[in-house]
Amino acid sequence: MTALARFLFGRQARLRWIHLILGGALAMPYVLVGSVVVGPFTGVDNVFGSLPLQLASFALGLPLAAVTSLFPLTRPLESGVVRWLCGVEGDRLAYGPARTKGEKGRTAAWFTLHLGAGGIIAGMSLAVPPFAAALIALPFVPALRDDRTGLPGVLHHAWALALSPVAGAAMLVALAACAAGCGTLLARWAPALLGPSPEDRVATAEARAADLAVRNRLARELHDSVGHALSAVTLQASAARRVLDTDPEFVREALAAIEDTTRRTVGELDAVLGVLRDGDSPGTAPAPTLAGDLDGLLRRTRAGGLRVTATVAADPESLPPLVSREAYRIVQEGLSNALKHAGGQATAALRVDVLDDHLRITVENPLGEADTAGEALPPRPGGGHGLRGIADRARLLGGAAEAGAVEGAWRLHVRLPLRGNA
Template identity: 40%
Template sequence: MSLRRPLGPLLSKVTYRRWVYLILGGAISVPYLLFAAILIPSLVPVVASASNAAVFGLVAAFVVTIASSFIPAVRALEGVAVRELLDDPVPGVVFGPASGWPVRLRSSAMYLLHVAGGFGISLVSLLVPVGFGFSVAAPFTGRIELSAGSPIVVPKGWVSAWIPALFLLGIVLLAYVAWAVGGVLRRCSVALLGLSAADRITQLERRTEQLAERNRLARELHDSVGHALSVVTIQAGAARRTLRTDPEFTEQALGAIEESARAALDDLDHVLGLLRDEAAGRAPQAGLAELPALLSATRLAGADVEAEVRGEALIADVPPVVSRETYRILQECLTNALRHAGKVPVTVLVEVGEDRLDLRVSNRLGGVSVPGRDGGGRGLRGMAERVEVLGGTLSAGLADERWEVVVTVPWGKRR
């Protein structure tokens, strides 16, 4: 146990992933060094000395490195390298086009640190193993052949055994250095590539919008599919009872089942299209203009619906969101009437004014519910959520032995 901690970096996979990250930085530095090496000879006749030319070439290469660090593809490459080789220190960050200059500057700084640190570690990683290879035969030959014709002479035997041992120790220590430098760059990546406060707020807002959209889609499915299933259940029961005695009514009931199921499938296709981000599923949703079809389907289910629409000429001016949500509220009211009261008379009043929309639905209490269904209590809560989003008011309860739902939604210029 006492050796595991000091030997941890040497035995850890993290060390060698960091080492690969640094060697990648060294590989990236090669084109810049070649640029400097090619630029130097071309400038030697112009400048006073070769040393000045070398300095000028290195400065030019550094400028090119900085300039290339602002390329979007370079930022994406750096992000992938950090994510895969430094154990993803910045989860949730998308390494796409930079959103502004602060992000560009931080990404550029991370890239420059990667290239500089990688160059240093890569150079040492190349020289130390090569030095070990040249020196391993020194105790036996007394010579270190660094270049042809100019060997380094050393004593033979154990006296010079420390030379290859020193290089071997250097290779071992190099693993610790790579682990440490990689850890420093990992911490730098958190500061330089991590989400800023503004980015985190934007991400939270986007997440909130997604959750709100999912909540809305859940209400859409609850209202449309719930209404269709209520109609299908009631009509299927009626068709079963009149199959032999009243074929004409049975045919009407089956037609209502077909129509309700088709409408539910259309709504389901719309919702799935939104979830999959498919254009095919983004057909316009039902609104107040589809009220006649909704009322007709409810009548086919056996309910006696008496409807009155006032201000019908203004329906086209109602904002789509108000039209859509009001339609869903009415659909839920009719569904609840069928589900909990049965085939009782239902009165519907829709009044469209210049700055508000009023909806009133009432039905006699029938005391009948769809078999196998306990209600669940989600209908009123869903309607209340819709009305709250629209800034309107909703009241639901008993009024003169009738169940009544009253909704008022503001719209128009004074909304």
């Protein structure tokens, strides 16, 4: 019983009733236009004095409503009202105007349905409550039983007077049931008639996928550039602090390396933020590459205390630009991992070569080699995304990445195909 009462008189039912009454109000201009045709055709001056003529005017006005629904704002306005009053989720309805023939046809069908059902429910809402109220009050108000009120003569019988309050209440419940039923049907049909087309859904999915790809790329760039720089600067500052009183020359070199690292990282950060603001705009600084920036990366890493042995058996200048750029980030992250986990004054071996049309990158450092002069960085909360970023970069280029402990050392091995990435 509670569920039935909520269905008939709950907040959602009342809002949908308002939605139907608004449809009836929108239908009135079209009914007036229809009456202009029906009146002269039937020779009746007052069309609204006859229910059949009113219905005829209403029927003639609905096709005109379907034509005017082609106005571009019809679908977004109707969708907004349906979201607000009918309780339909926003992503199930379209936001923009109808463009294709199918969308325009569905919008016309919805607008006609809304005005048709709304006109009927609005008419019932105007006529039924006064009559039902008269029936309920009939046994208690003798003046209502006067012949001049126009009530049917049958209502003057004793049994009719006893049942008239029940009949009046039943009419009100029936009106509420009609309004609730029509509102429920309109809410159920709205997504099919006002919802996005399959093309819209595909376009939305593609836009979300593109946005997610951009966000993932920015996250990788920020992690690899800024994360590496902060790790290097932290170790450089830590090494300088330990020998501040005994090795001023090393302190000067460390401070110079910190200055160089931070200056370069600010430039890379500006480039990444430029992509975030304006897309891949030509005004942003170029991304670092293996060809032009490997030497500086090795110098800054060594200044942080990591003894790096680099063997480059490939010509970086001959690499495709995309491969060179991604390879730089992979080497950067590999050395950053070595800095964080092996600690200062540890060693790492970097090898870059080409085999079978694949660029191979290997970064290896002994496990637990950090000596008493060095200290590893503590693990960062939320860290651990570097290897995932390396795997993503390799996969996007059609390559593969492997990382793990091998014979007492931690080894990162990445293969990037050169063909197809020129």
